[in-house]
Amino acid sequence: MRILLTSDEPKTTWNRAATCEYGFYSNVNPEVSHPRWSQANERRIGELRRRETLMFNGYGDQVASLYTGMDLKKFY
Amino acid sequence: MSYRVRVAFKTAVWIASLWPLGVLVRGFFTGDLGANPIDYITRTLGLTALVLLLVSLGMTPLRIIFRWSWPIQMRRLLGLLAFFYVCLHFAVWIGLDHFFDWRRMWEDVLKRPFITVGVLALLLLIPLAVTSTTGMIKRLGGANWRLLHTLAYVIGGLGVLHFVWLAKRGRTTQYYYAIALAVLLGVRLWDWVRKRSLATQVKHEPSPPVGERAG
Numbered sequence: 001m002r003i004l005l006t007s008d009e010p011k012t013t014w015n016r017a018a019t020c021e022y023g024f025y026s027n028v029n030p031e032v033s034h035p036r037w038s039q040a041n042e043r044r045i046g047e048l049r050r051r052e053t054l055m056f057n058g059y060g061d062q063v064a065s066l067y068t069g070m071d072l073k074k075f076y
Numbered sequence: 077m078s079y080r081v082r083v084a085f086k087t088a089v090w091i092a093s094l095w096p097l098g099v100l101v102r103g104f105f106t107g108d109l110g111a112n113p114i115d116y117i118t119r120t121l122g123l124t125a126l127v128l129l130l131v132s133l134g135m136t137p138l139r140i141i142f143r144w145s146w147p148i149q150m151r152r153l154l155g156l157l158a159f160f161y162v163c164l165h166f167a168v169w170i171g172l173d174h175f176f177d178w179r180r181m182w183e184d185v186l187k188r189p190f191i192t193v194g195v196l197a198l199l200l201l202i203p204l205a206v207t208s209t210t211g212m213i214k215r216l217g218g219a220n221w222r223l224l225h226t227l228a229y230v231i232g233g234l235g236v237l238h239f240v241w242l243a244k245r246g247r248t249t250q251y252y253y254a255i256a257l258a259v260l261l262g263v264r265l266w267d268w269v270r271k272r273s274l275a276t277q278v279k280h281e282p283s284p285p286v287g288e289r290a291g
Contacts, residue, residue, distance in 0.1 A: 018245035036241065037188055041180075045111050049175055 023076040028053060032073050082149060089150055093157045096124040097164075114172045121168060125161035126235050128154055130256055133232050137263035152208050155228070159205045162198055190241035197234035200227050232257050 014022035021035050030040045030053040041050045056063050067075075100117055103109040110116045132154035135147035174181050184191045204225055206212070213221045236254045243250040 014245075021245065033187075036190065038184065043112070043114065048114075048172075050173075050177075 025075055027056065027072070027076060029072055029076060030055060032076060082146070085146060085150060086153060089153055089157070093124070093128055093154070093161075096120055097161075114168070118165060118168050118173060121161055121165040122239075125158050125165055126239060126253060128158035128161060129228075129232055129235055130253065130260065132158055133228060133257070133260045137260050140263055140267045156205060156208060159201050162201055166195075166198055190238050193234045193241070194238040197231045197238065200231050200234070204228060204231075229261060232261075 009024055012022075012024055012026065014026055015024055028039050033039060039053060042053045043050050054060070100109070100120055104113075132151055135151040135154065138144055138147040170176060170181065185195050186192070204227060207216060207221060207224060216224065236250075236257050239250045239253055
């Protein structure tokens with residue numbers, strides 16, 4: 001286990017697998033579709049019906065401030 | 077092929093192709109459909125439909141390569157079973173996955189290419205299923221019927237495309253289905269080219285050899 005500080009944004013697994021489909025942050029943004037499918041709704045495990053996906057997985061109050069001023073369509 | 081052998085073949089086709097549905101029904105009652113049952117059911121039905129579609133498209137190549145006649149007698153049954161699974165796949169998508177949210181589904185059909193081609197494949201299968209009876213073959217006439225049923229090649233292509241476009245990055249299974257379809261259509265192309273060259277050979281045979289004509 002080690003921590004490495006880099007001057008450039010590091011590559012992430014999903015970003016490496018499909019650069020055009022997954023960015024660095026890999027936040028599921030219900031307002032921005034994945035290039036091939038919608039992310040606006042989801043089915044939680046154990047539930048039958050779909051429900052609207054919440055921004056920042058429902059932790060908007062806690063984490064949204066970390067992304068202030070960022071274009072989440074560009075930094076996804 | 078004798079009547080008894082044909083019945084045996086068809087029974088085997090029925091059992092083998094209804095097997096995946098049986099496994100799903102059993103899994104439903106034993107609660108054995110994984111963490112995301114609706115997703116699992118949709119994928120199993122879709123995959124079975126695609127397999128049956130490719131198997132039905134594999135009957136003509138079997139005849140071409142091995143000169144067997146029985147595969148053609150299985151083709152209609154296999155095609156209809158594929159259509160049955162496509163309908164179930166679609167019904168689950170509408171009724172269980174999206175719970176009759178027509179607006180959202182229509183948006184998906186328009187916006188998501190993999191869903192567009194999937195729905196297109198279903199729509200194209202309907203005329204083929206409707207004209208699958210012996211009476212309809214007679215009413216349309218053999219040539220028209222055959223022309224209409226070349227749509228099966230297009231449907232096979234759309235089905236494979238649907239699978240390739242929905243697969244998550246890093247998966248490779250979908251490409252094996254694409255290769256299988258390419259092989260099945262390739263055998264037909266090879267047979268067509270071969271027959272055409274045979275036909276031209278026959279046509280040119282009566283003309284005198286080049287040497288004589290020159291003299």
